[in-house]
Each structure stands twice: as structure tokens, then as C-alpha cells.
Amino acid sequence: MELSSYLKSDKAEIKHLFENVFSESEGLEEGILIANLVNDLMNNTSDRDIFGFVSKDKGKLTGAIFFTRLFFDTQIEAFILAPVAVITKFQGKGIGQKLIDYGIEQLKRKGVQLVFTYGDPNFYSKSGFQSISENIIKAPCDLTYPQGWLCQSLNGSRIAPILGTPRCVKALDKPEYW
Ligand SMILES: CC(C)(COP(=O)(O)OP(=O)(O)OC[C@H]1O[C@@H](n2cnc3c(N)ncnc32)[C@H](O)[C@@H]1OP(=O)(O)O)[C@@H](O)C(=O)NCCC(=O)NCCS
Numbered sequence: 001m002e003l004s005s006y007l008k009s010d011k012a013e014i015k016h017l018f019e020n021v022f023s024e025s026e027g028l029e030e031g032i033l034i035a036n037l038v039n040d041l042m043n044n045t046s047d048r049d050i051f052g053f054v055s056k057d058k059g060k061l062t063g064a065i066f067f068t069r070l071f072f073d074t075q076i077e078a079f080i081l082a083p084v085a086v087i088t089k090f091q092g093k094g095i096g097q098k099l100i101d102y103g104i105e106q107l108k109r110k111g112v113q114l115v116f117t118y119g120d121p122n123f124y125s126k127s128g129f130q131s132i133s134e135n136i137i138k139a140p141c142d143l144t145y146p147q148g149w150l151c152q153s154l155n156g157s158r159i160a161p162i163l164g165t166p167r168c169v170k171a172l173d174k175p176e177y178w
Helices: 008-026 028-044 095-109 121-127
Strands: 002-005 050-057 060-070 078-086 114-118 149-153
Touching: 002 095, 008 028, 008 050, 008 060, 008 078, 028 050, 028 060, 028 078, 050 095, 060 095, 060 114, 078 095, 095 121, 121 149
Parallel strands: 078 114
Antiparallel strands: 002 050, 050 060, 060 078, 114 149
């Protein structure tokens, strides 16, 4: 398995991957919603505000992950992981975990201080995320499931409170994703 940054030439295959994986796990409507999100993220986010990584097996895409910037009023480099998917028949083989760990390592090298995500704490705790109260750091949108607001520090510092509400990139800024 090879891990790398995604290329422009991967875009169509990545969109299909998210549509197929989420349709299979959560139904066609969710598949289309997430495929449109990913398309929007890839095409309408400034390069400095997005990282995308893929896993390939003999050149064929098996998984993909995106991180986009969270904008705080203070000078802090923060990104949010969303979304990630692994082709259904390749799930449960450790690819998802490797993609997350690889992405986080790349962010660390770029000087990112905090990484957030919104999802299943049991799954993401395996990659170092912990639940964080919105009394400490707010999410950019109203959360349906506040226990799913997760964070980790990438520079060894303790997670300290940050005032105000961060802004996410435009593609993510829709209530249906939260
Ligand atoms: C979630 C997903 C990316 C994980 O990728 P994967 O390659 O299947 O995961 P891994 O094989 O690396 O699993 C890592 C660990 O997490 C566990 N795990 C996997 N999916 C999980 C889930 N949805 N909930 C809780 N735990 C999960 C595995 O059991 C494994 O634990 P173990 O190491 O203790 O056995 C993949 O299953 C997927 O694409 N699912 C559908 C889309 C989705 O839900 N994406 C996440 C939200 S954006």
C-alpha cells in the first residue's frame, strides 16, 4: 500500500470512492451528500487551507482523507479531519488507521498545532483524539452529537481553552454535516 498527497488527476476517482463507500454504509442520499462535500472541498478550497491524502494498492485508490483549516481569531494553526473513507472491501485491514496517522504526521511536519474531528470517539481515540468540551474550544457549527467533537494537540502542549467560535472552510459550513 502506498500513501501520498492526492493529485488533481485523482479527483474524479476520489469523488466516486466517497459516493460508493458512504452509499454502501449509510444509503445513497448520504453517499451523494458526502461525494458533493468532497468535490466542493477539492475544488473550492484554497491550497493553503486543505490537505488531502490517498492510499493506493498497485496504483488503484483504496482510501482517501481530507483535512481543512479551522480559522480562529488567535494565531493558531488548526485543521479538521473530515471526511475519511476506505473502499468497503478493503475495510478492517488497518488502512483507515494508517491514512489518519499518515495525515496527522504530515500536518505535524507543517507546524499544525491542533487537529480536530467530529465522529465516533471510540474509533478516533485510536489515533490520539480525545473528546473536547465546547466550553474549552467551540465547534464551528451547532453539533447534533457534542460527544463527537474531538481534538488532539500535535506539538506536545496541553489543549488550552480558546475564546470565540472558529470558522471552517466554506464547503464544510453547512448544518447537514454537523
Ligand atoms: C471508518 C473507516 C475509514 C475506517 O477504515 P478501516 O480501514 O476500515 O479501519 P481500520 O481497519 O484501520 O480500523 C482501525 C480500528 O478502528 C476500528 N473501527 C473501524 N471502523 C470503525 C467504526 N466505524 N467505529 C468504531 N471502530 C471502528 C477497527 O475495528 C479497528 O480497531 P482495532 O485496531 O482495535 O481492530 C472505514 O471503515 C470507512 O470508510 N467507513 C465508512 C465511511 C465512514 O464511516 N467514515 C468515517 C466518518 S467520515
